[in-house]
Amino acid sequence: MRSRTSSRTLTAVAASLTLLTAGVVVVDLARPGLTAPVRKAVADVAAPAQELLSGWDDGRLTQLTAERNELAAEVTRLEEEVRRHGQLEALQRSSTWGDHTLVPARVVAFSPSTSPVGGRSVTIDVGSADGISADQTVVSVDGLVGRVLRVGASSSDVLLLGDPGVVVGVRFGASGALGTVQGTPAPGLPARGHGELTLTALGDTAIEVGDEVTTLGSPDDRPYAAQIPLGTVTSVDPDRGQLGATAIVRPHVDTDLLDLVAVVLVDRGGPESREQGARGTSGEQGDER
Template sequence: MPSRPRTLPLTAAVLTALTAGALVVDLARPGELSDPVRDAVATVVAPVQAVLAGGDDARVAELTRERDALAGEVTRLEEQARRHEQLRTLDRSTTWGDHRLLPARVVAFAPATSPVGGRTVTVDVGAQDGVALDQTVVSAEGLVGRVLRVAPRSADVLLLGDADVVVGVRYGTEGALGSVRAGGAPGLPPRAHGELTLTALGDSPIGVGDEVTTLGSPDDRPYVARVPLGTVTAVDPDRGQLGRTAVVTPHVDTDVLDLVAVVFVEGRQR
């Protein structure tokens, strides 16, 4: 009967093939299909690993490194698949305009109390990618903010909900005009974290459930038109304030931003 050291190459080949098989399935069909395959591979590999535990220490260490490397590759491919799905979702969501989007990942943030000023996030694209001041930034859910500062390979985005941000909007089925900003006016009920205040420009009524979208800016900066912003969740009582007001819950939760996109208006040079 062959000694144990001679059986290790065959065992290693079986282990590597099974792990690679799981990797291929992950790459081809990430999601529900890969989970049963992973479970099956784990069931088969566990006894093999137990056999290897009695083998040569150096060989076991080598196999362990190979296994860990393959596991790292699976993780990388899963992240890549997740990013591609986010990009597809982002692309499908931008039915509000024929604009080109530059995907970007949020890599840092600064609170409103930061010395540089403003509640911002930093994204991993910048001037070398064509990013310029006052471009609109969106996510799959809607408006995120606008570009505040640009470096060669990064940019700071001033977020919707910062105290200094005021956005012209339309609301309701008739597209009535108004503006949205953080916080409330004197005499209005306090706002919860993240809630915004809609102030109507005229006397058009505001109703709970009204959708709020960007009005658009001259030259499309800092905000392009028709980007979803939020939903009216409460209407303030009339307390003599100028203009009707209401509470708006934004579509984008800026506390958990990940993948966003800088909007390039058609015809502009990137």
């Protein structure tokens, strides 16, 4: 506050001196003999002002600029914190599929399918120091993202849904029929678009466009917890003699746009965890990796 007041004062003084000097110059040009007393008065007035202005050096300007930049950086940091908090709240509200502890994480790197890490994966900024271990489920506010593949002390690699080697056990439709979802269609089926998955029914239940697909669940919720939204059926494949009906599924999560995600922790000691694990044994999800 003091800096702003000083700045305004200096500006006003500088403006006044400029006007006064301009007036003296005009008078001096018109009547040279009349300006001597005026010059002395101006000098008497200007001396303290010049002394005051002399303190406004490059060092002070540099200091004020640095303070301004620090404040701008702090505002940016706080805005990012508010945005992340809002995303985390939305993620917690979306977890209607079970009572789980979620560890929020930020995606910090992407790996192509040709990566030596193996498969389509992303790196997140939490690891073993945060309680993360291999084969834990990873979700976003929209649904299933994938599973933890490798873990370091402060980061982890996540194998994404849709990787060619991943097969996920699911339920689909109002009746909760059993099926599997994977990233590549069986030979003879129509080609899939970018990001599209293939649903294969395990029984005789017909697949309908608009059917919601959720995870079936694994023992101890590894590698996938149960009832996590996965995607929606967008079209049904023609019957070409395949063992089970197949369809195209559009996943809820766009893995090309991942930002905030969460790792699902499993409380092995609690009764709720044991109950969920028991439910998961009714059908196990497969994952070839």
